[in-house]
Amino acid sequence: MKTDLDADLKSGALHDHLAAIAEDAARVILPYWKVGTEVFAKADDSPVTQADREAETLILSRLAALYPDVPAVAEEQSEAQGRPEVAADRYWLIDPLDGTKGFVAGKESFTVNIALIDAGRPVAGVVTAPANETTWRTAPGGGAEMRRYGETGPEGWRAIKVRNRPDDGIALLSHSVTDEEAARLAARHGCTRWQGTDSSLKFCLIAEGRFDAYPRTGPTSEWDTAAGQAVLEAAGGRVLAEDGRPLAYGKPGFLNGPFVAMGG
Template identity: 75%
Template sequence: MTTASPSVAAAADLERDLKSGALSLAIAEIAEEAARLILPYWRTGAAVETKADDSPVTQADRAAEALILDRLETLYPGVQTVAEEAVSVHGAPAAAEDWFWLIDPLDGTRGFVRGGEAFTVNIALIHAGRPTAGVVTAPATSTTWRTDRPEGGAYRRQFGALQAGEAHAGEEWRPIRVRDRPQEGMALLSHSVTDEEAARLAARHGCTRWQGTDSSLKFCLIAEGRFDAYPRTGPTSEWDTAAGQAVLEAAGGRVLADDGQSLAYGKPGFVNGAFVAMGG
C-alpha cells in the first residue's frame, strides 16, 4: 500500500488518460488479467485463512492484489493505493489523498470458497472523494463492466483467454444503461439479510420483488438495466462499492448515502454507512 503523493507528471497522466478514456481501458485489462490469475484457484479446494475481522482470505486474493498493485504502480507511479488485503495486514492509511486507488482483488470471497459464481475484481480511481473511473470483472462468467470518460457512459464485454502474442482478447465493448423504473421494480439484496428484512428493504425502495446476490455484481446488474435498486444497511468497506458505483453512475444511476448525497470516499477508516444504489 503506497502512501507517497503522486508526482505532478503522474497526476497529469491520470487526468489525460481519464479524459481520453484510456485509463478505464487500461484498468479493465488489469482486472481481466487478475481474473485469469484467479480462475485456476476456483473450485479446487484451495486453502482458506481467516483474517482478524473473521472474513476469509485465499491465495487467489493475495496473488490478484499483488498483480494489480504492480500493474498500477507501473502505469501511474506514486498514486496512493488502498487495497483490501494490504489494509488487513498493515491497517488503513490515516487519510486519503486527492487521487487514490481503491482495490478489492476478490470481492465475494465467501461465495468464491463455496464454489459460487458471484465474485468480482474491483478497481476504482478516486479523485476529490468521488469515484471517477471504475472497472468490475466477474471471472466466473468472463464479464467486465467499465466506465468511459468523465462525462459519462458505461460499457460491458465478454473477455476471452489470451493466445500467444495477444495483448487482449474478447468481444467489442457494448454500451449499457439503467432502465426506467417498471411498475413492479426488482431489488438486489445481500445474502446476509433475512428474508423478512429483504422484503422490507425492497418495499421501502419501491420494489415488489427481490433477489439475493453477492459482491459488486449488484451495481453492475442495475447498471445494465436488469434490476432497479440495491439498499444496504450494514457497513461495507469503500473498496467493496467504489468500482460498482463508478459503473452505475456512468450508466445513469445513483448511489446515495443516508443524507441523500452521493456516497463519497476517503472517509475515516474507509468504511461506508448505509446507502442505496438505484437505476432510473
C-alpha cells in the first residue's frame, strides 16, 4: 500500500516500516546460514549467495509498494547492472547481506542494511543481525534504539547512546587488516585496545556504547556504511571522512574513501 514518505518520516511510521522489512529479510536469510549454501562470484570476485539475492528482492519489492516514487540503489542490483553514476536527491541505499564472507564461513557478524539518503546524508536507517535476532534503528522522534526479536515476537525498543571515550578505549576493525596495522589505527584514534569484527555491526556496537572507534582505510561501498552511519549519528556518534567532514553519499561510483566512525 502506497504511503507518503514525508508524513511517515515525521510520524515515525517510516522507522517501523524499515525495521519490519529488515527483520523479514533476516528471516529469508537465516535458513541459508550454516547449510553449505552455494556461493557465486561477482565481477569483482566478491561472493554472493541466493540469500543475498532473495533478501534484496524482498526489500526492493516492499519499499516499492510503500514508496513507489523513491528510487533505490541496492548492492546486488548495482553489481549486476552496473553502478549508477547519479543518484536522485532522495533514495534508498540497500545492502541485503553485509558480511557475506563471514556468512558463508558460518560466522554471526552479518547484517541487513537499509538507509534513506536525503541531500547526501543518511536521515533514517535500520541494521538487523539475523544470527543474533537483533535490530538497531533510528528512532521515531530522534535518537537511536535497539530490540531483540524472534519466534515469540519482538521485545520493546530500548534507547541506545554512545559512551564518553574512556582512557582505555576499544577500537573495532575489519578482519582484513594486519595486527600491526590494527594496533596503529587503534592508537591513532585514542584506543589502547582493538577487536576484529565483520560487517556494519561495528557501527551499531559503537552506538550501543560498547566500543569507541572504527577507523577504515580500505575501500567500501556506500551501501556498506549508510544504515550504520544513520544509527550511530542518531545515537550521538560521528562518521567522518578523511577531510574531517561527515561522510557524505552520492559520490562517484557510490564508493567511500577512508573514514572513521566514533562514539563520544
